Amino acid sequence: MLSFVIRRLIGMVAVLFAVSILVFIIFILIPGGDPAERMAGKNPTPENIQNIREKWGFDKPFYVQYVRMMQKAGTGLLPGTHGEYDILRSFDTRQDVVAEIKKGIPATFSLCIGAGIIWLVFGILVGVISAVKAGRWSDRAITILALIGISMPVFWLGIVLRYFFAETRTWFPDGGYVPLSEDPAQWMYHLILPWFCLAVLFIGFYGRVLRSNMLDTMNEDYVRTARAKGLPPGRVLGRHVLRNSLIPIVSLFGLDFAAVLGGGAILTETVFDLKGVGWYAAQSVGGLDLPPIMGVTLYGAFFIVVFSAAVDFAYAYLDPRIRPT
Amino acid sequence: MAEPATELTLDSASLLAAEEHEIAIVGRSPWYLAWRRLRRNWVALFALLVFVLIVLACALAPVYAKHVAHTGPNEVHAGEKVIVSGKPKEVVGGGSFYDPKTNDFVVKPPEYLGPTWWHADGRFVLGTDNLGRDVAVRLLYGGRNSLMIGIGSALICTFVAVFLALLAGYNRGWTDWVVTRFFDLIWAFPVLLLAIALSSALAVNGFHHFGISIEPGSLWIPTLVISYVLIPYIGRPLRGQILSLREKEFVESAIGAGAGPLRVMFSDLLPNIASTVLVFFTLIIAANILTEAGLSFLGAGVRLPDPSWGNLIASGEDQIQTAPWLSLVPGIAIVLTVLSLNIFGDGLRDALDPRAKVRIEH
Numbered sequence: 001m002l003s004f005v006i007r008r009l010i011g012m013v014a015v016l017f018a019v020s021i022l023v024f025i026i027f028i029l030i031p032g033g034d035p036a037e038r039m040a041g042k043n044p045t046p047e048n049i050q051n052i053r054e055k056w057g058f059d060k061p062f063y064v065q066y067v068r069m070m071q072k073a074g075t076g077l078l079p080g081t082h083g084e085y086d087i088l089r090s091f092d093t094r095q096d097v098v099a100e101i102k103k104g105i106p107a108t109f110s111l112c113i114g115a116g117i118i119w120l121v122f123g124i125l126v127g128v129i130s131a132v133k134a135g136r137w138s139d140r141a142i143t144i145l146a147l148i149g150i151s152m153p154v155f156w157l158g159i160v161l162r163y164f165f166a167e168t169r170t171w172f173p174d175g176g177y178v179p180l181s182e183d184p185a186q187w188m189y190h191l192i193l194p195w196f197c198l199a200v201l202f203i204g205f206y207g208r209v210l211r212s213n214m215l216d217t218m219n220e221d222y223v224r225t226a227r228a229k230g231l232p233p234g235r236v237l238g239r240h241v242l243r244n245s246l247i248p249i250v251s252l253f254g255l256d257f258a259a260v261l262g263g264g265a266i267l268t269e270t271v272f273d274l275k276g277v278g279w280y281a282a283q284s285v286g287g288l289d290l291p292p293i294m295g296v297t298l299y300g301a302f303f304i305v306v307f308s309a310a311v312d313f314a315y316a317y318l319d320p321r322i323r324p325t
Numbered sequence: 326m327a328e329p330a331t332e333l334t335l336d337s338a339s340l341l342a343a344e345e346h347e348i349a350i351v352g353r354s355p356w357y358l359a360w361r362r363l364r365r366n367w368v369a370l371f372a373l374l375v376f377v378l379i380v381l382a383c384a385l386a387p388v389y390a391k392h393v394a395h396t397g398p399n400e401v402h403a404g405e406k407v408i409v410s411g412k413p414k415e416v417v418g419g420g421s422f423y424d425p426k427t428n429d430f431v432v433k434p435p436e437y438l439g440p441t442w443w444h445a446d447g448r449f450v451l452g453t454d455n456l457g458r459d460v461a462v463r464l465l466y467g468g469r470n471s472l473m474i475g476i477g478s479a480l481i482c483t484f485v486a487v488f489l490a491l492l493a494g495y496n497r498g499w500t501d502w503v504v505t506r507f508f509d510l511i512w513a514f515p516v517l518l519l520a521i522a523l524s525s526a527l528a529v530n531g532f533h534h535f536g537i538s539i540e541p542g543s544l545w546i547p548t549l550v551i552s553y554v555l556i557p558y559i560g561r562p563l564r565g566q567i568l569s570l571r572e573k574e575f576v577e578s579a580i581g582a583g584a585g586p587l588r589v590m591f592s593d594l595l596p597n598i599a600s601t602v603l604v605f606f607t608l609i610i611a612a613n614i615l616t617e618a619g620l621s622f623l624g625a626g627v628r629l630p631d632p633s634w635g636n637l638i639a640s641g642e643d644q645i646q647t648a649p650w651l652s653l654v655p656g657i658a659i660v661l662t663v664l665s666l667n668i669f670g671d672g673l674r675d676a677l678d679p680r681a682k683v684r685i686e687h
Binding site for chain 2: 152
């Protein structure tokens with residue numbers, strides 16, 4: 001177990017390194033040209049450009065720029081000084097990207113944790129109901145609803161929900177975010193629509209996965225044995241079928257949750273004006289302000305890599321069969 | 326020693342049966358059997374029909390624009406009047422105008438012409454947007470862009486993923502290691518964020534390396550970006566399948582018979598994964614259309630004024646109070662397209678291999 005943990009951790013660090021290199025290539029090498037010239041505005045003086053170039057370190061070799069960027073990305077989330085270089089700042093507003101991401105974290109986490117609970121509970125419920133009622137009309141109705149759920153663009157669903165439930169009828173607030181520390185009731189009230197909107201896709205998807213897993217498990221010999229020895233149907237379903245069918249759901253949930261935390265909720269956040277991490281990146285797309293997008297991409301990949309390692313550890317701990325030696 | 330004469334093999338059984346009934350038993354290919362199963366699944370066939378109709382309608386967008394709507398996708402008609410059911414109506418009403426009675430300018434909220442259905446001889450069937458452009462025409466042209474990107478990127482993505490999976494699964498060893506790391510690297514990003522990152526970096530100056538030159542506004546950018554970010558979603562499961570096929574006897578016998586790597590890859594391994602690839606291809610078109618819509622919604626896909634379903638929804642969002650159809654209609658088009666592809670993909674999977682578990686996570 002220990003050697004597995006160590007090897008997995010080394011792998012994790014290697015992937016993080018590769019990810020950071022790829023992000024650097026995407027944002028510094030692909031655009032090409034001189035970023036200083038792009039930043040200096042319409043009628044720049046040569047001194048002006050040179051000034052920016054020196055202050056931001058664009059005149060330095062790539063590896064120096066890379067090391068500075070990683071230093072800032074790594075230490076920026078910690079309290080204290082954030083390095084003296086102007087790297088990883090917005091081209092437009094000159095705001096510190098890492099500090100802005102930090103500001104967005106509460107909104108993103110509020111959205112994702114709530115939506116995660118909703119989609120897990122309802123996904124399992126939908127899967128169980130349609131597996132138990134397989135072939136009947138309720139199963140068909142649920143299957144069709146689940147298919148529609150995974151076929152809808154999440155941002156369009158958000159716009160429609162806002163239009164019908166917050167604008168033509170004012171049942172819910174029309175977007176925005178209220179911090180939990182400020183007013184817990186308003187926090188929840190503002191988040192109900194976004195939670196639901198983000199959860200719909202996953203409910204449909206998890207319901208379908210769980211349904212087919214449960215139908216497979218129901219044909220296993222041990223389920224027949226459990227029935228034959230006279231266990232009540234509810235107990236067979238809960239103890240024998242559901243428990244085994246939930247294993248893939250757990251690993252799916254770990255990865256999906258990480259992806260959503262790491263900026264995968266960018267569309268939901270944008271539609272509902274939740275000033276989270278994804279929203280921050282989306283604001284910069286129109287003006288091609290690359291550093292915020294770069295920062296959020298790094299942050300998102302970091303979450304996914306760390307979370308998938310954590311999922312592997314949890315797996316190895318829970319299920320000795322798949323524990324590699 | 327075995328006694329071959331008394332052993333009733335499958336061949337001798339069918340031979341006997343054929344002699345008895347004097348008809349040869351026709352061998353049925355797996356594709357024929359799959360088609361027989363699919364033929365009975367009318368829901369899946371209906372879904373395919375819907376998808377084909379949507380593709381046809383979007384392909385005929387220029388014909389519709391020229392002969393029915395008499396306008397182009399970017400033609401502005403604000404300030405003009407259209408005859409709806411015999412009465413002239415302003416395409417974009419409201420705004421500020423001079424009122425001689427009070428000797429002052431009056432500002433009225435803008436009023437956009439809503440869907441006329443067929444009451445205006447095919448003009449503005451689905452209404453107008455804030456600049457007086459025909460929504461139906463823009464919807465069809467937008468669908469053309471969305472479908473071109475969706476299908477094009479699905480083709481590229483599937484092609485590259487199959488190639489990499491064959492390479493990794495056949496060669497194993499360090500080739501497999503490199504390909505797997507490549508998949509892991511893309512897998513480590515949230516799909517949409519990586520796509521946004523790539524397409525906004527490419528939108529600055531385009532791409533001019535390795536003899537390839539792509540302009541910043543080109544449709545190739547979203548197409549290539551989307552196919553790139555979704556490669557591991559097909560490549561990973563296919564690689565696993567090929568790795569296990571590689572251990573089978575028929576591959577060994579092919580190599581023993583002197584078949585080269587290319588022959589083994591393309592005439593022994595590829596036919597065995599063809600049905601999986603076909604299902605993946607159908608489902609990945611749906612996933613790509615959704616990804617493109619998300620990208621264009623955020624402004625990182627197809628760039629205005631060129632329409633796509635995603636950016637049509639985005640530009641309609643500001644006028645949702647006065648002209649809700651602007652956002653609702655393209656969204657319905659996306660849902661119909663993606664839903665029909667998902668239903669057909671499910672039916673195809675059930676027909677090709679009822680026990681297979683092929684699905685795309687996104």
